[in-house]
Amino acid sequence: MGRELASDRVEFHEMENDGLSDYELKSHVIDALASVQLGNRDNYDELVGHLHLRGRRTADQVALLVTTLKALSEAVFHIDSGHHEALLSAIFRLSMWHYGTDVMDALRELIISLATSKGEYVDFCLEMLVRQFVPPLSSQEMLKQPRGISLKYEVLSRVHAALKNIADVVPIAPKRLSPIVVQRMPNIFCKELEIVLYVENMLKLDSGAIGEIVGVTMLPALVDRMIDLDVDIGWDGSLQDDAKDIFEMELEDVAEPADDDDKDDSLSKGTLRRISLEGNEVAGKLDSLMVLTFEHLESCQSSDRLPKVFDVLLESFQKTVINAYKSKFTQFVMFYACALDPEGCGLKFAAVLLDMFISEVTPRITKMSAVAYLASYLSRAKFLSAALVASILQRLVSWCSEYSMLHDVALNPQTHKVFYSGCQAIMYVLCFRLRSLMDVPRLKMQLLNMPIEPILKHKLSPLTVCLPTVVEEFLRQAKAAHLFTTSESFVFNDVLESDLSRAFGGMDRLDMFFPFDPCLLKKSDGYIHKYFIYWSMVRTTYDSDDNIDDEDIGSESENDDDTIMGSFEEHGLDIECFLNRMSITPKNSKYGFERMPSRIRPSTSPESL
Incomplete structure (x- = not known):
């Protein structure tokens, strides 16, 4: 045997x-x-x-x-x-x-x-x-x-x-x-090579034959991992300035000084922050993942899959990103998708953010986040038309006006945070867009008919609560544009460390920055910059027309076919009808929306902008 x-x-x-x-x-x-x-x-x-x-x-x-x-x-x-x-x-x-x-x-x-x-x-x-x-x-x-x-x-x-x-x-x-x-999926502590290679395969699955089935899981998981990396990136302690220089925190083409003693004087805060991220392994991993995602979105656009993929990303954004504590860069995935398809994704994103803000069923912290995102998006997205900005501003102003009439009380930063968020959003957008609105006669009339002045003079006193830098810049442009009808001057005490502003949002907090402030990740910014409005590009109402670069943001012609509104009007569509049709809040709501996200992750962020 x-x-x-x-x-x-x-x-x-x-x-x-x-x-x-x-x-x-x-x-x-x-x-x-x-x-x-x-x-x-x-x-x-x-x-x-x-x-x-x-x-x-x-x-x-x-x-x-x-x-x-x-x-x-x-x-x-x-x-x-x-x-x-x-x-x-x-x-x-x-x-x-x-x-x-x-x-x-x-x-x-x-x-x-x-x-x-x-x-x-x-x-x-x-x-x-x-x-x-x-x-x-x-x-x-x-x-x-x-x-x-x-x-x-x-x-x-x-x-x-x-x-x-x-x-x-x-x-x-x-x-x-x-x-x-x-x-x-590799965690944030794994090597960059491992995470990048794994995500490449995830995105290949999403774009493959079974993508419609697995994509609804893959893409949200990728966004969650990017958020994990994002919130793990810390700023250098010396760079955690307050918001008093919010319009100066732009990246500029300035050579880094050889003498460290002169660095603070020679570089913008944005440039300093980018320098502080150089060599940061976590930031490098996130930057690589965002570039992979951008390229995936481009591929989806080429294959006519972008609208479906965007819907998956939008749901993920509503569940995680919008309330993520100190998310600094991940949100640019949404920005880039919108830039690739302004008439579809771009408009839908704006409509969803607007709905989340004015819906009665949205939690307060989410309302504040939504309107901060909306304001930053309208201000920074070069691909959005002045007409669309005016239409959404009309909605925001109407909401704030109605709120102020229903609350005829003295100012209270803690109780009326959502109202102050809306007011700050209006002023912030006008800091970037007022000139382009005033340069188009019909948009100028639309803007002048908005009850902005009564809102700002209300007993709730938003001018003393909102970020002083935003208020100051807005009032300066409003005065130059003759935006207000009365000769009475606004009383504004330029105290950048105001206790009222602290109570509303908290000065000296990075989460006070608007979500689409310039992206400091070098590779990612290479994809975003051509669609992005930097403060240095903005033509303000007090600027002269001398030495204006062709790439600066200027007046918008009513017949500008390169804008979203040009395309809409060409097809006989109305932006207000579109915003109504895009509505997501319950129809029995006061403002007529269809639905809210099925689940919103509990926020860990402080109740601030």
Whole structure:
């Protein structure tokens, strides 16, 4: 009996060299699998041993591995999870990154066969393939070499092909895949290479054949990871200035001074903050992920998928980003998507933010965040027309006017924070857009008919509560534009450390900055800058027309077909009708909205702008 077993082992070990047919190989593997249940594990253990072999394999060993994997693919129905646990464990621990294309192909076919043969193996096969998204530590350095780049393509092309093949045969596989991908996503402490490579594969899934199924999970998970990185980025303590220089915190083309003593005098605060982020590993990871996302959005636009992808991102924004504590950069994913599709995504984003602010069912902190986002978006997005800005300002002014009439009381920063948020948003937008509105006759008349003056002179006294820098700049431009009808001057005490302003939002707080302040991530800003309005580009009402650069923001012609309104009017559409149609608040609400997000993550941020 012993001699027979020994003979069997030799035959198994040399089965490739014996010229066995595929049928004979399959029969031999089936016999090895069946022998386990009869108490004979020798051939089975040798079979498992071929898969467990570590280190560099000889050519014969590689050939034997390929033969073994192919034979197992033909015998998957004879594999039993109860008796062959060691074999399954060995299979699922194999990494394509360690082998050539022959082994990769044989392993891919085995995994597909296992997943499509029995439902109990689907999750294990999907998880094994997802693990291939990132190479083992021993292979990561190779990715920096030409051979590594080629290996990356060889591995990942087979991984995604296998996932598609499994999804074609097992319809439930994509839904089972989504939570696996999300759960195995690298955390913020992993190497940048690991996170970036993993996200590349996530986005490839979203843009692939199963993208419509997995995208609703992949993209929100990516946004959540970017938020995790975002809030983990800390500013240098010396840069946590108050908001008194809010219009001076722009990036400028200024060379960094050699003498550190002169740095504060030579560079803008925005430039200093960018310098402080150089070499910051967390910021570098976030910057890389945002660039990947921007490129993915461009791809979606080219394939006409951007509107659907934007809806997924918008829902994620409402659930996480809008109330994320001190989110500094992640929100630019929304900004860039809107820039790629101003007439669709761009208008929808503005409408949703407006609805969130004036809806009666929105939590107070979310209202304040929404109107801060709205104000910053209207001010900074170069692709939005003055006509759209005027229409939304009309809504904001109407809300603030009605609120002030219903609350004929003395100022109270704590109780009426939402009102002050709305007032500050109106003034902030006009700091950037007043000149362009006044230069178009019909928009000028629309603006002059808005009851802005009574709101600012109300007993709630918003001028003494809102950010002093915003108030000061707004009043300066309003005076130059003759925005107010009375000759009475506004009384404004330029006290930048006002206790009232502290009570409303908190001076000396980075979360006072508007969400779309200039992006300080170098690679990401390269995508954003052409769509972005910097303060240095703004033509204010008190500016002369001398030395105005062609790229500066100037007056807008009523027949400007390069703006959103030009396109809308060309098709006989009205922006007010569009905003009403885009409404998301319940229809029984006072302001006529359709719905709110199904879930809003509890905010950890202080009740400030």
